[in-house]
Each structure stands twice: as C-alpha cells, then as structure tokens.
Amino acid sequence: MKPEERRANMQAVKQKNTKPEVLVRKLLHSLGYRFRIHKKGLPGTPDIVLPKYKTCIFVHGCFWHHHKDCKRSPLPKTNTSFWENKIMRNVARDKKHIEDLQRLGWKVLVIWECETKSAKAIQSKFLEVFKS
Template structure:
C-alpha cells in the first residue's frame, strides 16, 4: 500500500528528535540500574541524549535508519525520493562524526547506542555498565 505525499508528510512531521521510544526505553533501563543523568544538554555539540557530568561521559541514542547504521534496518534504501534521503543520511553521519570529534577533543567519553541494540537487554546492560562503571553502593 503506497501513501500519498500528504500522508507521508504527516508521518514525517510526527518524527521526533527528543524523547523518542528508543531513548525512553534506554532511560528507563538506566534508571532501573541506579544511574542518574541530565538530558539534552544544549551547550554540548549534538545535544547528547544522556549526559553524566560527573563522569564526563555521554550517550547518544541513534535511530538506525536516520543515522545510517549498518544493520538491516539502517541499510534499507528508501523507495521514494531516494536521492534526497541518501544525501540527508550522509549529512547526518558527517554531523555525527563532527560532534564526536568535538566532544572527545573536549574530554568527553561518548557511547552511541543504536536502536537495534535495544533488543538484547543483557548485552546492552553489560555494555552500559562497562562504559559507565559500576554503581557505588550507599
């Protein structure tokens, strides 16, 4: 079933950049593990999704399609307006690389969590705890 341009436009308008479903899922997981964080710090390049200021660490939650991940969902080529979307995704990847360089140069450690990685909770928890370190006991 194909969508009309108006229907597709309405769908695209609903795509958010903050508080996305993958981001909310990761936030819920981190909170359950006892981690605390700041959200969307506008003073940092790329407005990282989760910032751990005391640890000088931050996390970006990237959608596989929007940021050109090499998983099946991210590698899927759009069927309509393909030239536009390929250029858009290439610009997103270039912007992400520039933000990563700026953040690491400023002394931040950066972790990117891809949307597809949220499916395996055990592996994700191990990766997050390895990046953030073990929680201190009170």
C-alpha cells in the same frame, strides 16, 4: 514504507524523548545511574549525559543515522539519492559531534534503536564505558 509513514518519521527525527531513548533512560535509572537529559551547550545536545562518568549517550534511530549493516537502515528504493544525501549529512554531523565531545574530554556512547530491544546488550555497553 508508505509516504505518510515516512512523513511521520521525518517529524520524529526532530523529536526528543523517543521510545528508544526513554527505554535507555529507564534502564540507566534502574541500574542506579544518575544522568541529565538533552544537555544544551554540548556539541550535538546529547540525549543523555552522565557528568559523574564524563559520558554522553546518543540514542540513534537506525534509519536516520544510518546504522551500518542494520536491516533497519537501507535507503528507500525511490528517490534514493535524495535520501542518501540527507542521511549522509546526518552521519557527517554525528561524526563531528562525537569528535568535538571527545576533544572536550567526554566519552561518547552511541546506542542504536535496534539494540534497545535487548536490555542485556545495552547494559553490557554501559559497563564497558563506566568501568574505566
């Protein structure tokens, strides 16, 4: 990745309504699920909240949230310790948010950016959570 791309990405991490997120929302909508977005007042401000199913969904970028064993997540070859630090902080924060939500009685579903390539794969993840 070129430095300028990296910079653009760095700004993207703070952004809401990313492309994968919008994709997941469209799919939920087409399946008839009702949801709220960017719910404040919940740990981590989940990207999507389905109150009826007491479920929060995070749509995570593979690089920024370090999708384990994903080809999109390797750390840059330069400045590696800087990135490792930064990304491991994100991972720790994500973990804490999920634990906090679960303590509050929410189910938490994480959908990875790379999974949004397949509507079928996400759909089966939805079903797994919503059936119970």
